[in-house]
Amino acid sequence: MGKGISFEGVNGTGLRIGIVVARWNSEYTYAIRDGVLEALKECGVAAEDTIVQEVPGAYEVVLGGKYLIESKKVDAVVCIGTLIKGETLHFEYISEAVTQGLMRLQLDTNIPVIYGVLNTATEEQAHSRSVGEHNHGRGWGFSAVEMASMMKG
Numbered sequence: 218m219g220k221g222i223s224f225e226g227v228n229g230t231g232l233r234i235g236i237v238v239a240r241w242n243s244e245y246t247y248a249i250r251d252g253v254l255e256a257l258k259e260c261g262v263a264a265e266d267t268i269v270q271e272v273p274g275a276y277e278v279v280l281g282g283k284y285l286i287e288s289k290k291v292d293a294v295v296c297i298g299t300l301i302k303g304e305t306l307h308f309e310y311i312s313e314a315v316t317q318g319l320m321r322l323q324l325d326t327n328i329p330v331i332y333g334v335l336n337t338a339t340e341e342q343a344h345s346r347s348v349g350e351h352n353h354g355r356g357w358g359f360s361a362v363e364m365a366s367m368m369k370g
């Protein structure tokens with residue numbers, strides 16, 4: 218289960234789920250991707266219904282998500298990136314643009330877009346929330362399935 222909330226009974230049988238993963242900070246984003254994959258498998262999403270698309274950085278996850286929604290007809294998409302504050306002066310710009318972009322994407326398409334972007338102050342926080350004790354990917358995988366099921370009625 219994800220940290221903090223329960224996803225009891227979430228069933229992904231027959232659902233198609235997309236994962237967009239940024240290669241920037243891939244030590245963390247790949248661990249999150251693996252957490253998402255674990256959760257999807259656990260709730261019955263078939264391997265052939267799980268589509269993974271890599272993009273260069275967090276800034277590109279929005280268009281990557283749009284691509285999976287429009288071309289691969291996914292029922293939900295998890296968009297994964299990691300932005301570490303100390304690392305880039307662009308932090309605020311990229312973070313804000315991606316946050317707005319992902320919300321707009323789901324409202325424009327009516328396909329759930331899970332916000333899989335870590336915005337952290339330190340490398341240690343990014344580590345803890347991905348490769349460390351609290352891999353947020355699991356919760357984001359369950360969230361994708363729950364929201365996809367909801368939208369399908």
Ligand code: DLZ
Binds near residue numbers: 239275298300304306
């Ligand atoms: C350029 C850049 C920088 C400085 N930092 C990050 C980061 O911490 N995390 C991340 O995912 N991507 C970063 N990028 C790359 C941008 O997201 C994007 O790939 C490039 O600006 C090209 O559009």
